[in-house]
Amino acid sequence: MRELIKEAIVDLKRNDGFIYVTAEGKKIDLHEAAARGIAVTPVNPKDQVIKKLESAGLHLTDNKFVADLNELISVLNGGGSSKSAGKRRSFSDDEKSKILEEWQKVEAAGKKTKAAFAREIGVGYQTFINWLRG
Known part of the structure; x- marks a missing residue:
């Protein structure tokens, strides 16, 4: 999961705005593809990253999921949850x-x-x- 997140960050920080993939779906540098005569398709890295994260179970376009994830991180880091202040806790x-x-x-x-x-x-x-x- 950590590697997936690091890769997503790198993809999103690219300066040219796109990543390039071969017909097999592998990422490739545009200059390398041109030098080797490989056809590529430009892909918006944001769309690619969202698909990869969702396939790993991270639905970051789902606001409820993101809110729950942020609350989890807050609680793990010792912060309270303003959302749960005064709220009853349920026990399984x-x-x-x-x-x-x-x-x-x-x-x-x-x-x-x-x-x-x-x-x-x-x-x-x-x-x-x-x-x-x-």
Whole structure:
């Protein structure tokens, strides 16, 4: 993925505005193609880059995807998300199961109350109780 992104950057920064591809779809320098007598097709690098990134699963023309990707990068870099401020978090069934397994260990050790455990994991007390009732 990293190489794909680096290649996309190089293609987009070309000064002549186009990349040239052979009939087989391989990139080639225009001067080299002329010297070797190879027919080429000029291609807008932006269109080419978008196709390559989308085939790799990066849909950068999809604004929702880009917003999600930017939020992921922000969270990974330690920044909060202004978008999720005050917004409820959803937990998958797998996450709930792991939390409940962890609670069983904590409860067996007798170290915390249900309310303290719920606060620690960032879940409302009543939500946690509902999970326990299952």
